[in-house]
Amino acid sequence: MIRHLSRRGFLAGSVSLTAAQALGQVPASGDVDVAIVGAGAAGIAAARRVASAGRTYALLEASDRIGGRVWSGRGGFGIEHDRGAHFMSASGRNPLVALGRLEKLELQNASPFRRIYVGQREARDSEYDAFTAALRRANRAISAAGEAGRDIAASQAMPDVGDWTRTVGFALGPNAVSKNLENVSTVDFARLEDQPDEVVCRTGLGQLLTAVARPLKVTLASSVIRIGPAARGPIFLETSRGNIRAETVIVTVSSNLLASGRFKFDTALPKRTLDAAEALSLGTRDRLIFELKGNPFRFTNDQRILFKGMDARNVGFVGRAGGSDLCFAEFTGSFGREMSAKGEAAMRAFVADQIAEHFGAQARKYLGRAEAVRWSSDPLILGGTSAAVPGKGNSRRILAEPLFDRMFLAGEAVHETWYGSVAGAWVTGERAADAALRYLAPKQAPVKGKK
Numbered sequence: 001m002i003r004h005l006s007r008r009g010f011l012a013g014s015v016s017l018t019a020a021q022a023l024g025q026v027p028a029s030g031d032v033d034v035a036i037v038g039a040g041a042a043g044i045a046a047a048r049r050v051a052s053a054g055r056t057y058a059l060l061e062a063s064d065r066i067g068g069r070v071w072s073g074r075g076g077f078g079i080e081h082d083r084g085a086h087f088m089s090a091s092g093r094n095p096l097v098a099l100g101r102l103e104k105l106e107l108q109n110a111s112p113f114r115r116i117y118v119g120q121r122e123a124r125d126s127e128y129d130a131f132t133a134a135l136r137r138a139n140r141a142i143s144a145a146g147e148a149g150r151d152i153a154a155s156q157a158m159p160d161v162g163d164w165t166r167t168v169g170f171a172l173g174p175n176a177v178s179k180n181l182e183n184v185s186t187v188d189f190a191r192l193e194d195q196p197d198e199v200v201c202r203t204g205l206g207q208l209l210t211a212v213a214r215p216l217k218v219t220l221a222s223s224v225i226r227i228g229p230a231a232r233g234p235i236f237l238e239t240s241r242g243n244i245r246a247e248t249v250i251v252t253v254s255s256n257l258l259a260s261g262r263f264k265f266d267t268a269l270p271k272r273t274l275d276a277a278e279a280l281s282l283g284t285r286d287r288l289i290f291e292l293k294g295n296p297f298r299f300t301n302d303q304r305i306l307f308k309g310m311d312a313r314n315v316g317f318v319g320r321a322g323g324s325d326l327c328f329a330e331f332t333g334s335f336g337r338e339m340s341a342k343g344e345a346a347m348r349a350f351v352a353d354q355i356a357e358h359f360g361a362q363a364r365k366y367l368g369r370a371e372a373v374r375w376s377s378d379p380l381i382l383g384g385t386s387a388a389v390p391g392k393g394n395s396r397r398i399l400a401e402p403l404f405d406r407m408f409l410a411g412e413a414v415h416e417t418w419y420g421s422v423a424g425a426w427v428t429g430e431r432a433a434d435a436a437l438r439y440l441a442p443k444q445a446p447v448k449g450k451k
């Protein structure tokens with residue numbers, strides 16, 4: 001994710017199948033080897049794995065599109081862009097990057113440097129150096145506490161790094177892991193790997209996910225309402241479009257949804273699992289997408305932008321997403337949630353003020369159309385990305401434990417070191433599928449060609 005520390009580098013189609021197409025394609029009921037709940041990155045990865053092993057599956061998605069927190073569209077802008085995840089980190093080992101290349105999609109390197117403004121000018125080299133040193137120092141101190149097993153709030157381990165303290169606190173907290181450092185466990189923080197070398201898909205990460213999901217059968221608009229008893233026999237899944245019976249189940253819904261109790265399990269989930277999901281609550285990462293026609297401030301493509309002095313009550317920008325005139329303002333942490341609840345007009349006004357403050361009052365005129373994507377109020381997600389609360393730094397490995405031998409959780413919150421990312425979600429989907437296939441292995445071998 002977004003926490004790597006290279007100099008100036010930042011810590012780092014909409015729908016493939018319409019509901020109508022899916023209705024014609026996929027039975028909404030029946031018997032399968034594996035039922036997969038949710039067609040985000042984890043669900044798609046799991047289904048690909050199960051399908052390639054020749055096992056039957058049902059990939060059940062409540063929404064009328066695939067992708068979950070990966071969503072590309074045009075909105076009112078007429079330009080394909082990411083409304084959710086945008087960057088693919090650790091491009092050398094990111095499975096999505098390899099798949100994007102196979103699909104011959106246009107991938108381009110994101111700027112490895114963050115841009116920093118001090119007042120109304122860009123930071124000088126010495127200021128960039130000071131910021132990088134402060135960021136490294138703070139990152140090391142928080143990680144050292146976590147590595148030593150001191151599972152406390154990251155804010156408590158945050159050193160005073162002089163006049164960069166607030167900006168660094170913002171960069172390491174809300175901007176990187178979607179939560180204020182007060183709400184982040186040092187142990188969880190320490191485990192997040194630095195993942196530099198980011199790549200973006202010029203036409204949107206959603207297009208990439210759509211391309212890799214194309215061979216799959218997805219049942220859209222099929223909300224899983226209840227998962228039946230898990231003790232013996234097939235597991236029964238009640239969905240809004242029919243019932244499914246499955247030998248094994250993979251659940252990929254967000255940690256907030258899992259903890260919310262909206263999702264009914266007849267065999268109650270173990271308390272430790274529910275507690276872990278709750279501890280891995282999602283921070284906020286809502287977005288205002290806005291137009292800056294003609295690149296008036298000469299932003300670099302896919303570059304993260306910070307302002308010296310900004311604190312947790314502020315927003316970071318991403319400039320020229322995919323090389324377009326669209327920029328993102330990321331409303332993160334508790335301030336992001338507060339602003340997002342006030343609505344799109346308030347978010348836009350905040351960004352306009354930010355632009356005026358850093359580029360001059362006359363710069364407001366460059367702000368064109370704007371649209372908010374508010375993941376925190378999306379009932380199928382309920383937030384941005386997961387971060388463990390203080391004292392609960394070991395929660396991810398609890399979520400990774402199999403349930404009743406044949407139910408598996410997957411999704412970004414389950415990955416211990418690559419959480420909060422599409423790649424992490426993908427890997428956990430593949431792992432869950434492998435576990436499901438191992439469970440099925442002693443049973444009847446798959447019928448050749450059966451899908």
Ligand SMILES: Cc1cc2nc3c(=O)[nH]c(=O)nc-3n(C[C@H](O)[C@H](O)[C@H](O)COP(=O)(O)OP(=O)(O)OC[C@H]3O[C@@H](n4cnc5c(N)ncnc54)[C@H](O)[C@@H]3O)c2cc1C
Nearest residue numbers: 038040041042062068069085086087224411412421422425
């Ligand atoms: C604004 C934003 C920016 C981000 N930026 C980046 C980035 O640049 N790079 C990066 O790597 N990551 C980024 N992330 C994180 C990344 O998007 C997620 O980690 C990843 O997409 C999560 O995938 P998932 O499969 O775990 O969950 P999800 O994408 O949440 O998928 C779960 C699916 O389950 C479905 N579902 C829910 N309830 C039910 C039900 N009852 N029945 C059936 N289906 C159901 C949902 O509709 C959803 O499709 C960002 C996230 C946000 C919000």
